[in-house]
Amino acid sequence: MVPPLELIPEHSILSESEAKKVMAKFSIPAKKFPKILDTDPQAKLLGAKPGNMIAISRKDPSGGKYTYYRIVVKG
Amino acid sequence: MKTCPGHFGYLELVRPVIHPEFAKSVYLLLQSTCYQCHKALLTTEQMNEIKPVIKSFVGSEEEINEQTIAAGALTTIEREDTSMVLLKKLKSIKKCPHCGIQQRKIKLERPTFFYMDSTRLRPDEIRDWMSKISDDDLTSFGIDPTATRPEWLILTALLVPPVNVRPSITLESGERSEDDLTHKLVDIMRINQRLEQDIDAGAPQIIIDDLWELLQYQVTTYFNNETPGVPVARHRSTRPLKTLAQRLKGKEGRLRYNLSGKRVNFSARTVISADASLTINQVGVPSRIAETLTIPLYATVWNLEEIKKIAARTEYPMVLNLITKEGIRKRLTDATREEILKIIEPGCILERQLVDGDSVLMNRQPTLHRLSLMSHTVKILPGKTMRIHVSVTVPYGADFDGDEMNLHVPQSLEAQSEARYLMQPKDLVRSPRDGKPIMFMEEDEVVGVHLLTKDDAYFTKEEASLMLANAGVYEFPKHEVKGKFSGKSIFSLLLPKDLEFEYKSGASKIVIKKGELVEGTVSSKLVGEGGALILRLFDEYGADFTMEFLLQMTKMTLRVAEAAGVTISVSDYYNSDATNKERQKIIEEVEGRVNDITKKYAENKLESLPGYTKRETLELETMAQLEEARTIANRALSKSIGTDNNAMLMASVKARGNILNYVQTSMFLGQQAVRGKRPSRGYSGRILPYFTRNNKTPEAKGFVKSSFFDGLKPKEFFMHAMGSRDSAMSKSLVTAQSGYLQRRLINAMQDFYTAEDLSVRDASGALIQTIYGGDGMDPTKERE
Ligand SMILES: [Mg+2]
Ligand SMILES: [Zn+2]
Ligand SMILES: [Zn+2]
Numbered sequence: 001m002v003p004p005l006e007l008i009p010e011h012s013i014l015s016e017s018e019a020k021k022v023m024a025k026f027s028i029p030a031k032k033f034p035k036i037l038d039t040d041p042q043a044k045l046l047g048a049k050p051g052n053m054i055a056i057s058r059k060d061p062s063g064g065k066y067t068y069y070r071i072v073v074k075g
Numbered sequence: 076m077k078t079c080p081g082h083f084g085y086l087e088l089v090r091p092v093i094h095p096e097f098a099k100s101v102y103l104l105l106q107s108t109c110y111q112c113h114k115a116l117l118t119t120e121q122m123n124e125i126k127p128v129i130k131s132f133v134g135s136e137e138e139i140n141e142q143t144i145a146a147g148a149l150t151t152i153e154r155e156d157t158s159m160v161l162l163k164k165l166k167s168i169k170k171c172p173h174c175g176i177q178q179r180k181i182k183l184e185r186p187t188f189f190y191m192d193s194t195r196l197r198p199d200e201i202r203d204w205m206s207k208i209s210d211d212d213l214t215s216f217g218i219d220p221t222a223t224r225p226e227w228l229i230l231t232a233l234l235v236p237p238v239n240v241r242p243s244i245t246l247e248s249g250e251r252s253e254d255d256l257t258h259k260l261v262d263i264m265r266i267n268q269r270l271e272q273d274i275d276a277g278a279p280q281i282i283i284d285d286l287w288e289l290l291q292y293q294v295t296t297y298f299n300n301e302t303p304g305v306p307v308a309r310h311r312s313t314r315p316l317k318t319l320a321q322r323l324k325g326k327e328g329r330l331r332y333n334l335s336g337k338r339v340n341f342s343a344r345t346v347i348s349a350d351a352s353l354t355i356n357q358v359g360v361p362s363r364i365a366e367t368l369t370i371p372l373y374a375t376v377w378n379l380e381e382i383k384k385i386a387a388r389t390e391y392p393m394v395l396n397l398i399t400k401e402g403i404r405k406r407l408t409d410a411t412r413e414e415i416l417k418i419i420e421p422g423c424i425l426e427r428q429l430v431d432g433d434s435v436l437m438n439r440q441p442t443l444h445r446l447s448l449m450s451h452t453v454k455i456l457p458g459k460t461m462r463i464h465v466s467v468t469v470p471y472g473a474d475f476d477g478d479e480m481n482l483h484v485p486q487s488l489e490a491q492s493e494a495r496y497l498m499q500p501k502d503l504v505r506s507p508r509d510g511k512p513i514m515f516m517e518e519d520e521v522v523g524v525h526l527l528t529k530d531d532a533y534f535t536k537e538e539a540s541l542m543l544a545n546a547g548v549y550e551f552p553k554h555e556v557k558g559k560f561s562g563k564s565i566f567s568l569l570l571p572k573d574l575e576f577e578y579k580s581g582a583s584k585i586v587i588k589k590g591e592l593v594e595g596t597v598s599s600k601l602v603g604e605g606g607a608l609i610l611r612l613f614d615e616y617g618a619d620f621t622m623e624f625l626l627q628m629t630k631m632t633l634r635v636a637e638a639a640g641v642t643i644s645v646s647d648y649y650n651s652d653a654t655n656k657e658r659q660k661i662i663e664e665v666e667g668r669v670n671d672i673t674k675k676y677a678e679n680k681l682e683s684l685p686g687y688t689k690r691e692t693l694e695l696e697t698m699a700q701l702e703e704a705r706t707i708a709n710r711a712l713s714k715s716i717g718t719d720n721n722a723m724l725m726a727s728v729k730a731r732g733n734i735l736n737y738v739q740t741s742m743f744l745g746q747q748a749v750r751g752k753r754p755s756r757g758y759s760g761r762i763l764p765y766f767t768r769n770n771k772t773p774e775a776k777g778f779v780k781s782s783f784f785d786g787l788k789p790k791e792f793f794m795h796a797m798g799s800r801d802s803a804m805s806k807s808l809v810t811a812q813s814g815y816l817q818r819r820l821i822n823a824m825q826d827f828y829t830a831e832d833l834s835v836r837d838a839s840g841a842l843i844q845t846i847y848g849g850d851g852m853d854p855t856k857e858r859e
Contacts, residue, residue: 032841
C-alpha cells in the first residue's frame with residue numbers, strides 16, 4: 001500500500017455507467033483508452049480490477065484542472 | 076500500356092547443386108543427424124527434455140506465453156545460450172544412440188563443399204540424407220516440415236525470373252545489350268546442357284564432376300557474386316556481374332536506394348541568397364528553373380478556349396506537355412504543337428511552365444519543424460540562385476554562406492490549396508513554440524530602425540524622399556522642423572493610422588499614439604526577436620499588413636543604415652590610454668581580491684559555503700571573482716565607449732555581436748573554462764610545466780589577461796585552446812544527442828492529431844490526451 005502523496009494526482013474508479021458515458025463522450029471503445037496496470041500502486045490502492053476505468057484529475061500549471069482516463073489492464 | 080507483369084519459368088538442373096545461401100543450415104543438419112540412420116543424435120528421452128526449450132526458441136509469442144511461463148520463461152539471451160549448448164552437445168556425440176554407429180567428422184569448405192572424413196559428399200548424396208530426416212526430428216530442430224523440407228535446400232531446378240526483372244536494352248547502334256542476370260542465366264544453361272550431353276555420351280566421371288562443380292559455381296554466383304571464397308564472375312569487360320544479392324545490398328541497393336530513399340519529380344535545388352525587395356511570402360526563382368518545372372492546368376468545358384490559347388504559345392510561359400484523358404504524356408514541340416492542339420478536350424491536363432504567382436514549397440534540411448517547409452509565391456528572376464527575404468531565414472535556420480534549399484511544385488489541386496491555406500509564411504509569423512514572432516528584423520535592419528527613430532534623428536527632404544520612395548510611400552510626414560523631418564515621423568508613415576501602442580522595459584518607454592511614434596526609440600524588442608510590435612500588428616491588422624510592414628521596414632531601414640555607413644574596422648577596437656589604464660586597474664583589483672581569498676583560506680579564516688568543503692569554497696569564490704572581472708570590464712566599456720563606435724552601436728542595439736565580444740577584443744579574454752571549472756589537468760599539480768606545482772593563481776589556472784587585439788601569450792593561448800576544444804566537443808555532442816532524441820519523438824508522435832473536441836488521437840482514433848497539452852491552448856492563437 002502506498003500512502004497518498006500530494007504530488008500524485010487524485011485517482012478514482014468510475015462506475016460502469018460513468019465509464020460508459022466517458023466512452024461515449026470520446027466515441028471510442030475501452031481498448032482505445034490509455035492503459036494502467038492493475039499492479040500500479042494507485043490501482044492497487046483503489047482495488048481496481050481489469051476492465052475498470054480510472055479517472056485521474058490533474059492540475060496543470062498552465063491551465064487549471066483536467067481529467068485523464070485510463071483502463072485497468074492485467075499486469 | 077503494357078500491363079503484363081511477366082511470368083516466372085524454371086530450369087531443370089541435370090545434377091542437383093547446393094543453394095549457397097543455405098549451406099550453413101545444411102551443415103548444421105548434417106552435423107546433428109546420424110549418417111547411417113539419419114536420426115537426431117540424441118536419445119528419445121533427451122529429445123523430450125529439450126523440446127519445450129526449442130519450442131520457446133521458435134514458437135510464436137502467444138505459444139511462448141502459454142507454455143513456457145509455467146516452465147519459467149526464457150529471455151532471448153537465455154534462449155540463445157540454450158541453443159548453443161544444444162549444438163555443442165550434438166557435435167560432441169561420438170556414437171549414434173539409435174543404431175550405435177561411430178559418427179564421422181563433417182567438414183564444410185566454404186561456400187558449398189562438404190566432406191565426411193576427407194571424402195567428398197556429393198549434392199545428390201546430401202539431398203538423399205536430408206530427405207530421410209524425420210518430420211519429428213525437424214520440428215525439434217526448429218524447422219516446420221510442413222513449410223520447408225531440408226532436401227529443398229539442394230536445388231534440382233532453378234527459378235527463372237521474367238524479362239521484366241532483367242530487361243534488355245537496345246543501344247542507339249541497334250545493338251542489343253542484355254541484363255547481367257540474363258548473362259548469368261545463359262551461363263548456367265550452357266553448362267547445364269554440356270553436362271547433359273556428356274552424361275548421355277557416357278563421358279568419364281572426372282569430366283562430369285568438373286562440369287558439375289562448374290554448374291555449382293555458376294549457380295552460386297547467380298545468387299551472390301560476392302560470396303566469400305568464390306572468384307567473382309566477370310563480364311567480358313572485366314566488370315563484375317551484378318547478380319541477385321548485389322541488386323538488394325548496400326547503399327545503392329533496392330532497399331536503401333529505391334525503397335527508403337525515393338526521388339521526387341517537380342523539384343529544384345540551388346544555392347539561396349537574399350533579396351530585400353521580396354516579401355517574406357515570395358521566392359525568387361531563376362528563369363532556368365522556371366522553364367523546366369511545370370504546373371498542371373486542367374482543361375474543362377468552361378476554360379477550353381483559354382487553355383488552347385496558352386497551349387498555342389511558342390515563347391516562355393509555354394505548355395511543355397499534354398496528358399490525355401487516357402493518361403498518355405505527349406511532349407509539345409514546334410513540330411508536334413499543331414497536331415496536339417487539335418486533340419485538347421475537357422479532361423486533358425496541360426503542363427505549363429512556372430510563372431509569377433504560382434505557389435511552390437520551399438524546404439531546408441534538416442526539416443526539424445513544420446516551418447522548415449513553407450509555401451512561397453513565385454517571382455521569376457534572372458540569375459542562378461533562389462532568393463528569399465532575410466526575415467524568413469529564421470524559421471528555416473538558413474544563412475547565405477552557400478546554403479542550398481529545395482523547391483517543390485505541388486501538383487494536385489488538393490496539394491496546392493493545402494499549401495496556400497496552411498503553409499504561407501505570412502500566416503505563420505507566430506512561433507508554434509511560444510507564440511512570439513519567428514519572422515522579424517535582424518542585423519542591418521535593427522541598426523537602421525535605431526538610427527531612424529532615435530531622438531536626435533532628423534532628415535532633409537531629399538534624404539526622407541529616398542527612404543520613403545524606397546519603401547513605396549509617396550507622401551511626407553505632416554510636421555516639418557526647420558525644413559527637416561524627424562525620423563520618428565518618417566517611421567510613423569508605415570504604421571496603421573489608428574495604432575495605439577505602449578511598451579515599457581526598464582528605463583526606456585515607447586509610445587505610439589494614433590499611429591504616430593511620439594516617444595522612444597524603436598528597438599529590437601519591438602521589431603526584432605520577440606517583437607512586441609510585430610505581434611500586435613499581426614494580431615490586429617492581419618497577415619498581409621504584417622508582411623507589407625516587414626517589407627517596407629526592410630527597404631527603409633536598409634537605406635538608413637546604408638546612408639549612415641554602418642561598418643566596423645580594427646580602429647573600433649583601438650583602446651585609448653584611459654581604457655588601457657582602466658583595464659590594468661580591473662585586472663589588478665581582481666587579482667587582489669583573489670589573493671585576499673587565498674590568504675583567508677591559508678589562515679583558515681574562510682567560511683565554507685553550505686554544502687561545500689573549505690577547498691571547494693575557495694575554488695568557488697575565486698571563480699566568482701574572476702567571472703566578475705568580465706562584468707566589470709563590460710560596465711566600464713559601455714560607459715567609456717559611445718555609440719559613435721559602430722561595433723559598440725551594433726552590440727548595444729542587439730543587431731550583431733555583444734559587449735562580451737568587445738571586451739574580449741579590446742580588454743582581456745578573461746577566465747577560460749574546461750567542463751565548467753578552471754582548467755586543472757595536464758601535468759601533476761599544474762597545467763603546463765612552466766608553472767610551479769599547486770599554483771592556484773589566476774594565470775596558472777586559465778585567466779587570460781591579454782585581448783584579441785594585443786594577441787595572446789603562449790601560455791594564455793594554450794588555456795584558450797583548452798577552453799575552445801572543450802566547448803567545441805560538448806557542443807557537437809549535445810547537438811547529435813538532442814537531434815537523435817528529437818527524431819525519435821517525432822517518429823513516435825508523427826500521426827497524432829488534435830480532434831474537433833480538442834482531444835489528441837492517434838491514427839487509429841485511440842485517445843492520447845483528453846485535451847491537447849492539458850490546457851487546449853494553441854500558442855499561435857493566444858492573445859494577451
Ligand atoms: Mg550556412
Ligand atoms: Zn502476362
Ligand atoms: Zn544412427
